[in-house]
Amino acid sequence: MTRQQRSDAVTEKMKWRCIGPPRGGRVVAVAGDPNDPMTFYFGACAGGVWKTTDGGTYWECVSDGYLNTATIGALAVSESDPNVIYAGTGETTIRVDVSYGDGIYRSTDGGKTWAHVGLEETRHIGEIRIHPDDSNIVYVAALGHAFGPNPERGVYRSTDG
Template sequence: MRFSTVIIAMLLFLLSDTQINAQTFKEAQYDALEYRLVGPFRGGRSAAVTGVSNQPNLFYFGAAGGGVWKTSNGGREWENISDGYFGGSIGAITVSKNDPNVIYVGGGEKTVRGNVSSGYGIWKSVDAGKTWTESGLKNSRHVSRIAVHPTNSDIVYAGVLGNIYKPTLERGLYKSTDGGKTWRKTLFANDHAGVVDLIIDPTNPRILYASTWRLQRTPYSLSSGGEGSALWKSTDEGETWKEISKNKGFPTDTLGIIGVTVSSVNNQRVWAIVENKEKGGLYRSDDG
């Protein structure tokens, strides 16, 4: 009798768990929720933020002029972990999914505007931000995005926007297979257009998407768009690239900045947010 009771209890638990996981949530239940500042106070603008898998209270962010900050309690307290190592302008930060102690940071903010600061290449930590070592690309000026292979922390990709004031050959996408000790360029649009966005397909690390952006900052103006602004795809771990912004459905005239992301459920679904004078907006592809 006791055995039967245990079996029935287990079945009821499994059924209730299935119902909980299968339930849907009404959007109206979240209408009252609002974003709130969790600090640090007057930390400055930031376009480099990352969480850590399976650690919901651990976050890092890089400010435009305040360096890298860390919280381990969901934002109640923040600690600067970059002072004394590198400059305050941060364009990219990422944590290895394979080893959360490994962090890569790229200098030079990507939020190009009237007052913008450049950086000093890439830095790496192997102890969750306690210490840092220089990791190359000193002349990159503005690193817009860094991506790490999900199962190998030594395979790293860096999107370099480059010097925003003049043409430079330092722009492009770089790949390292030795944890940032050495880098080689695998994507280059032209000396006016650098990489502004980059993502590894969350279900297939052989596939990557990147966007290049032609821009130039002068003391009194910002020129955005033109030859070199494009969306790219690689199917061989970033070794070679194919321009896909010329495919059917994408705007055909002058392109500006492009952001890109991939569905983690269906990797054939790709979104791109496109700057374009006549047809700018959000675009979706369902065939990769």
């Protein structure tokens, strides 16, 4: 798996300001399209998955009506096919005002639609990694039920998305 490089020349000129979304809240999950520097996704801890295609000027919620929970703990965009996005529900920084998740969702059309693909009982997903050459090979780190040992805690691997 590869890491994206950052250009200091670009980031030094950036000035940060809040541009929304107004109810997005705290964010622990961010992922970018490896082929398009203007497209990013973020997962709000209590507000779903949001997408920008203009570098952050405008954000649109792309998960409404598809996810059974609004708490997002991890996001990943496939390097081999940027239309494939995985969202892990239930963040691992547990707070009283954030509900637990119900597993993994996958989009194959750049976030237009989402399908639940499993791990219903993992509750808190902290990381997702996609194989750089095959978007069907996915690794997921899950906390499971937060308090006490449980069989849902661990690292999971899927070879069929």
